[in-house]
Amino acid sequence: MVPPSGASAWLTSFTSGAMTFLAVFAMALSLASGKLANRWAEALDRTATVRISAPEDQMAIQTKAVLEVLKTTPGIAEARALTPEESTKLLEPWFGPDLPLQDLPLPQLVAVTETGAGYDAEGLRQRLAAEAPGAVLDDHLRWRRPMAEAAGRLRLLGLLSIVLIGLAMAAMITLAANAALAANAQVIRVLRLVGARDTYIARAFVRRFTLRAASGALAGVVLGLIGVALLPAQDAAGGFLTGLGFSGLGWLLPLVLVPLAALVAFLATRTAAFRTLKRLT
């Protein structure tokens, strides 16, 4: 009943397409940073190592001292001296199984597990230096903590972007719908005069804008996925930028953006239509 409305039709499809295209990247970013955050957090595993290198006769005393210090350090959940077999096993990847390690002066390793709250690394270092001069606290994985946090933030930012994209799309579709409603004021008037209910009139606009948003979104998702697929493959080092992508069934995830865009268009147009109709008799 409502005549085709050229400009607002294009505006809706284009907006929906462009917005979902962006949303696909936001989604990829969010998923990749989420994965990264998990991996790094896992790697942290809340462990550190104390390495003790001392002359053979002092080794036992210093190890005892170290364990004593660790036991009384707040934030340390557990400290355990590794057996020579365990130490050997750790070195295997670097030296191969055949190296006669028992002939080498191996450092004693103490595995440290921290509590959730963590410990004061600098303070611990100083106490270790005082009690056991051969002990070195190796918490090399700690530097990853802020990175893991940053990755977590990045995931949030990605999700926030998707929400903002959705809101921006709702705003633009509302403008387009209002333009279409204004352009068709006379048509709406006639429909009211011959006994059309508001729902009937609104439906004509809502259906049109929802379908346009959905088709635009489908195009946007497809283009976005092609864009993501064309990014360089993830390299072995697991660099962040090259990790931007989906895996397996994850490739289907962005398809939820299509019904989501349709829903946004549906709600925006419906609200705009009823607001306009309320003003007419």
Added chain:
Amino acid sequence: MVRKQAARNGTQTLIAFENAAYSYGGGELLSEITLRLAPGSFHFLTGPSGSGKSTFLKLCYAELLPTAGRVTLFDREVRDLSRDDVALTRRRIGVVHQDCQFLDHLPLSSNVALPLIVAGRTTATGDLQDLLTWVGLGPLATALPPSLSGGERQRAALARAIIMGPDVILADEPTGNLDWEMSLRLLTLLVELNRMGKTILVATHDLNVIRQAKSQIAARVLRIAKRRIQLAGADL
């Protein structure tokens, strides 16, 4: 169904004004209007241009609400009607608007069938064609409204007004831009509808049309003068 019978028995009030007034914002255009359209009656509404004939009709199909007093449609006060109620009420009142109010992008047949379409009802193509033939527009079903003559538009508007089988037909200057012959044809259609039991109110300033009608049917004449509506005497 109950309502239809009530209308036939004459117990239901189709359109009633009780001390109603209307003002567009300045002074009152219509004041102290009290009248009642009896089922099956035929009324003319006359008055000078700008006296408020169209305004009165708009009050009759709830496009305007009275600024004072009460207007009752099918026994319900218009102010109590929800927006959906207004839509449903309009399906029972066929209106020939002064400016026809067509959708110019739709062919004549769709324009005539529009009340059915928006009500979600279908009609047999044959019935629609019969109706168009009855108003003399059979061959023009696919024409677009802007390409029609004034008289063709008026008759199409009448066809649209009656397609829902309304109880009441309101016509605003239906012969406004017609020659005498065409005016007579349209009047004949209205008289036929009245004989079929429809309640009819025609706003016009064409006294010849009124005289012609009175020779065929017991039509009464309402006249707007000094913001009031009075029943005109037999002098017309």
